[in-house]
Amino acid sequence: MYLCVNFMVESEDKLSEMRFSALLERLATGESPGREGWRLLLTALSGEQDCRLRRCASEVARRNFGNGIYIRGLIEISSCCRNDCYYCGLRRSNRQASRYRLTADEILDCCREGDRLGFGTFVLQGGEDNAQSDEWLADVVRAIRSEFPERAITLSVGERSEEAYRKFRRAGADRYLLRHETRNAEHYARLHPSAMRLDRRLHCLEVLKRLGFQTGAGMMVGTPWQTVDCLLDDIAFLEELEPEMIGMGPFIPAAHTPLARYSSGSVALTLRLVALMRLRFPGALIPATTALATLDPAGRKAAVLAGANVVMPNLSPLAVRGKYSIYDSKAYTGSEAAESLGLLQRELESIGYTIVYGRGDALSSERRQTDRILI
Numbered sequence: 001m002y003l004c005v006n007f008m009v010e011s012e013d014k015l016s017e018m019r020f021s022a023l024l025e026r027l028a029t030g031e032s033p034g035r036e037g038w039r040l041l042l043t044a045l046s047g048e049q050d051c052r053l054r055r056c057a058s059e060v061a062r063r064n065f066g067n068g069i070y071i072r073g074l075i076e077i078s079s080c081c082r083n084d085c086y087y088c089g090l091r092r093s094n095r096q097a098s099r100y101r102l103t104a105d106e107i108l109d110c111c112r113e114g115d116r117l118g119f120g121t122f123v124l125q126g127g128e129d130n131a132q133s134d135e136w137l138a139d140v141v142r143a144i145r146s147e148f149p150e151r152a153i154t155l156s157v158g159e160r161s162e163e164a165y166r167k168f169r170r171a172g173a174d175r176y177l178l179r180h181e182t183r184n185a186e187h188y189a190r191l192h193p194s195a196m197r198l199d200r201r202l203h204c205l206e207v208l209k210r211l212g213f214q215t216g217a218g219m220m221v222g223t224p225w226q227t228v229d230c231l232l233d234d235i236a237f238l239e240e241l242e243p244e245m246i247g248m249g250p251f252i253p254a255a256h257t258p259l260a261r262y263s264s265g266s267v268a269l270t271l272r273l274v275a276l277m278r279l280r281f282p283g284a285l286i287p288a289t290t291a292l293a294t295l296d297p298a299g300r301k302a303a304v305l306a307g308a309n310v311v312m313p314n315l316s317p318l319a320v321r322g323k324y325s326i327y328d329s330k331a332y333t334g335s336e337a338a339e340s341l342g343l344l345q346r347e348l349e350s351i352g353y354t355i356v357y358g359r360g361d362a363l364s365s366e367r368r369q370t371d372r373i374l375i
């Protein structure tokens with residue numbers, strides 16, 4: 001099991017117990033600790049406080065979701081992308097990347113398999129692939145919706161026009177994941193080519209919320225040049241957007257990319273962010289990301305014990321699973337595989353949790369609870 005650690009992002013004085021309790025109390029009553037409060041929570045916790053933070057976060061998750069962990073069937077529909085993000089193995093300049101795109105029939109077959117296995121949500125994720133047009137994708141969503149009316153459909157296919165998002169919504173998509181990765185404009189500019197614009201990404205998120213998607217944002221933790229202030233900008237943005245889903249994974253370098261030689265992000269810092277976001281957003285859907293499980297075999301369990309409540313096993317056809325290589329050594333076997341739910345169940349049972357086979361929507365604000373359990 002992942003140990004609670006005492007780590008310091010930057011050199012800061014330790015937080016007094018009294019101040020720490022006051023910050024937890026603010027979170028418990030639904031208030032933001034404010035930028036300086038967040039800074040202390042990110043940088044100045046003792047090992048013991050870090051453990052207490054995670055315990056509080058997992059208790060809040062249990063109050064809201066019981067001991068159930070939602071599963072999503074992840075279908076990686078295309079490894080082609082028109083973008084060139086410096087950190088991503090699928091960037092268009094990477095000539096070593098294996099490219100594929102699934103047909104509509106292949107995607108529907110994946111959904112049938114997912115349905116047989118009991119998945120309540122299908123997640124269609126892919127690069128920004130011009131060959132998978134808005135109309136084509138809307139048709140695929142429509143076909144899934146008509147064959148599986150009870151299942152939730154999540155899309156994660158990047159930046160598209162408002163009209164495209166509207167089409168997807170009308171076709172029956174319920175949720176949309178679009179991690180912003182970093183809310184700091186300078187940092188964003190160091191991770192992306194100039195043709196990519198942070199304001200466009202933020203606009204997309206605003207549109208998705210407005211159109212009624214359960215919307216997912218989130219950030220990579222430990223990317224090169226990320227500072228504590230970058231993370232504080234991320235948290236401020238999440239507080240403003242109030243997304244239903246928050247995805248956070250450690251940066252993992254990908255071969256043949258400009259950032260290939262940089263070190264991975266910190267698992268401990270990612271777990272702390274998971275715990276903090278659980279306390280700030282009690283009803284949110286927060287995945288134990290594959291990136292965490294890739295960096296640390298105990299990472300998924302540690303994330304659940306820090307308040308994560310979603311796992312996304314891979315439901316893509318076996319023949320392409322190794323090809324969706326956004327970073328090196330990405331886990332897609334064992335309990336990361338949709339056909340190995342028994343393994344995942346045993347892993348979750350070992351820490352007192354169980355798989356939930358439902359749609360697993362985010363909780364509305366009326367149903368969220370913190371119940372002052374932190375105080």
Ligand code: SF4
Nearest residue numbers: 081083085088091127
């Ligand atoms: S991160 Fe997404 S948008 Fe950027 S290159 Fe990779 S797949 Fe494309």
